[in-house]
Amino acid sequence: MNLSLQLKDYKTSKTLANKQIQLTNIDSKQTYTQTTDSRGYVSFSKSLKNDRESKHETIQTESTRLESKRDSKNKRMK
Missing domain, CATH: 1.20.5 (Single alpha-helices involved in coiled-coils or other helix-helix interfaces)
Incomplete structure (x- = not known):
């Protein structure tokens, strides 16, 4: 399974670079942390x-x- 997304500011729609994203699997209690790149993109893979x-x-x-x-x-x- 792969998840990719681009992080943007809600009001300005500008991409947010170098921001930390944390996902938590509520079933297994595992946490995944990644940082957005210079274009605001981040990818998680399992x-x-x-x-x-x-x-x-x-x-x-x-x-x-x-x-x-x-x-x-x-x-x-x-």
């Missing part, structure tokens, strides 16, 4: 192994949600 694990967790969560939805629908039909 290893492929962790990305696969994340996708697997998402699939499991979606599967659980669908099962729960199906179960509640079956209860209503009875």
